[in-house]
Amino acid sequence: MSDQNTIDGAFETLSEIQREAASWGDGAFMLLAGPGSGKTRVLTSRVARLFANEAAAKWRILALTFTTRAADEMRRRIEQLAPDAVERLYVGTFHAFACEILRQSGSHVGVQTDFKIYSNPGDRELLLSEALRVAKLDLGEPLSKAFPVLDGLRERLAGPDNCLRFFADPDRGTRFAAAYQAYVDHLDHENALDFPAILYMAHKLFTDFPLIAERYRRTYRYISLDEFQDTNLAQYAFLRALTGNLYKNLFVVADDDQVIYQWNGASPQRLQQFAKDYEPALLQMPTNYRCPGEVVEMANRLVTNNRLRTANKQPLLSGKAMPTAPDRVRILVFDEDSHEADGIAADIEARHGNAPSNIVIIARTKAILQATKGELGKRGIHAQLAQRRDSFASVPYQWLHTSLQVANRRSDEREFKNFVEVGNAMWGFDLDTSQLAARAKSTTGDLLRTWAKAAADLPLTPLGARIIPLLRSDLAEVLDYQKYLRAANATLSAAVPTLLEEYPSVDEDARAWKELYKEITGAVGRAAPLEAFLQELELRSKEPPLEAGVIPLLTIHASKGDEFDHVYLLGLAEDVIPSFQSKKQGDNSPQLEEERRNCFVAITRCMETLTLSRAKSYKGWTKAPSRFLAEMGI
The missing domain is CATH 3.40.50.300 (P-loop containing nucleotide triphosphate hydrolases)
Known part of the structure; x- marks a missing residue:
């Protein structure tokens, strides 16, 4: 062989x-x-x-x-x-x-090598608020609703000086153009980019x-x-x-x-x-080597109802030799959505036991997944809802992250303020950001060294006595962030059992950090500069990897690219999938065709069995079976 x-x-x-x-x-x-x-x-x-x-x-x-x-x-x-x-x-x-x-050549357009990336919605909203305050502007709309507009302009490659053509209301366009300019100026001043600005620049x-x-x-x-x-x-x-x-x-x-x-x-x-x-x-x-033949036939019947397809598109062919089975594809029907969640949990327990492997539960909405997670938990079956996490959830790993950020930008008072506040919470300090910043300006200007020196004079917990000297020797005095990271993370990981009572998410963050470190060093190399490591870290979710025996709960979008032996697709009812919003656009609309593609993607994740389910009512409202069931031949 x-x-x-x-x-x-x-x-x-x-x-x-x-x-x-x-x-x-x-x-x-x-x-x-x-x-x-x-x-x-x-x-x-x-x-x-x-x-x-x-x-x-x-x-x-x-x-x-x-x-x-x-x-x-x-x-x-x-x-x-x-x-x-x-x-x-x-x-x-x-x-x-x-x-x-941008790291290599961004200085030509005003982006310096150590640029900071802001992807967290809360951070971006704070930046926009500060930008409008400095520019003395009033957007006239909630800031949380501003970013879909600003991000849409970026994705259309429209800058503040040429974005008015995208607004039907000239007054609103003028307000947004001014706010957009103020926001860009503020990011430039911070040597920072938000996520949409990366491709734009x-x-x-x-x-x-x-x-x-x-x-x-x-x-x-x-x-x-x-x-x-x-x-x-x-x-x-x-x-x-x-x-x-x-x-x-x-x-x-x-x-x-x-x-x-x-x-x-x-x-x-x-x-x-x-x-x-x-x-x-x-x-x-077109040959599909993943799915059972029955699922391939269903997928073909479903997707041929779409008109927005490549001309002469060949149907999927089944390339997986496996005998047909009466329960290869099933449809389960329940009276109410709460019964659906309970029924799916009971079905998984009956068919796969309390430690199922290579099973996934997929739904169009997170609400359906959350309800199912609760019912699985009642039966002792562990499940995890997959969703992007833009920051670490526990104080120990927030501190580890902010220590790297300050090491990379040693005169940045915004980064330093976060670091000091998290450090006070972590180590029981009462250090004052303004006083430390003033002390740094009167000496070397290095905020991290100033903090390390101040911390050395304070009483330390046993964990702090092991980690803070590492920061001083390997990060503040000599920038060897890889050595610091390996030693500090090993120390934190060993302390997870004792930290769990105070920081319930620290075990998840420890697993997430271990996986992220391996992925990032694989992508940029161990010799990569600290700014490259941090920029790559900002682009990645801090969600912990699944543990063995934990069932992933995925939206259809999150399931794309995956495959599982056993797939449960929930919520196959009108107004759920297809969604109510897509139905309003019409039966032949691009929106409804996308919903059909969502269903196509979901069912083609399976390698062994496919279980479809629906309830007759959701949130108290009667719902007809999804049209996609009939289109698939069910």
């Missing part, structure tokens, strides 16, 4: 059509790959083969995808196949690559300084893009600015039946735009 960790071995495991795609060399190429068709194996095999064909060359390969998890998995697979080529590979998300560009860099884009084109001979159907306007414009009109070595993997991010600007029309701009060769890879 061939070794699948070698390039030749990996190619031997590919089907004929997979091998044809993985053998593609120069020129633009679009691979329409259905769910479970082995696209990641194709992508990684192709990249490894390109490196092997010219092992002594200097050019690099850029591979972009949409989640850090997908990027980490792709990098790991390529490194297995081509370990000697790791230095010639960049794998990451659009935003991570844009950060890399990278695009600006390439368009204002085309020679820089040309340099990247010469560096990256090949570009691969996974999940291309999720690309929004800003991401596609960034890609166009990077490649220009002549660069054609793009290998794009997409599936217009899995566009489920229209709210973020994704559109099936992006594939048509790519075909027009790059004139790619086209290959379809």
